[in-house]
Amino acid sequence: MSDSTPVGTTARPVLDVWCELQCPDCRTALDDLRALRARYGDRLELRLRHFPLEKHKYAFAGAQAAEEAAVQGQGWAYVEAVLGRVEELERKGEPFLVKVARELGLDAEEFDTALIDGRHILIVDADQAEGKAIGVTGTPTYVIGDERLDGGKSQEGLRERIEEIADRLLGEREA
Template identity: 70%
Template sequence: MNRATPSPVVVEYWCEAQCTDCRASLDDLRALRARYGDALEIQLRHFPLDKHAHAYAAAQAVEEAFAQGQGWPYLEAVLARAEELGERGEPLLTEIAGKLGLDAEEVDTALVDGRHLLIVDADQAEGRAIGITGTPTYVVGGIRLDGGDGQEGLRERVEQLVDEALRA
């Protein structure tokens, strides 16, 4: 008897790379990955906020880092320096890329040529369409959990939804 491997439960993680609340939520993502392993797929979705001048460029740089195979480490490194990103802007994005061993020149070129604009624009439009107003926000099985108003109890609620999906 051949059993197919069940599809992982998908958690959409709506993030903004200049958001300090998103930086704080990284611990929750690590805990979710540790608890569920391959039974969980965390998908990064971009929702740059107008209040952060460099969030849109940062989202594009993150997409280029994914194209180079280092998306999550790059996102974490950018979030670790969110306040500095507000002060230094795009030069910091290429600096971080170089420190992680990415092709920093290619990150810079991607920001100039806009090759990842469609991904970021599509995410932002979809986020607005489903009612996202802040970050981090999680969507599990069509249920939106907004962490922009506070992180209290959010991971537990995500875990509850993932557990329900795994039982189904």
């Protein structure tokens, strides 16, 4: 789930956020992500990367739903809405994913169809494979520049470290 940089512009630094929508630690990370978006705006690209964990029954469906939300133009809003209600996802499963889409004014029928026909499975599988290849083992995990930061153990100090790296990368681009 990402924006494309127009041809001829300097690429902005990218923060890949390896996440899954049934993960309580990812919900905790939302405050940091909001703060990073507020501080950097369009100067830093936040990219959701999917890493559904087997221990969470609805994580794979949640990843597919997030992709459908991105197609419909509300990717991050959807991610935040679902993560804010992790327990409800755990209790209600896939119908809850469609319910959140409806609440956000998205095409809920298209959501339901996307979950049935699996049109976003390849994106989710590719993200998960790439995550495994670079050493992601849990969520949330952040990758910015050449550095991987594991937020699954603790969020403590991670936003500050991400800001240090982003500031350095932005300084290099402006020089």
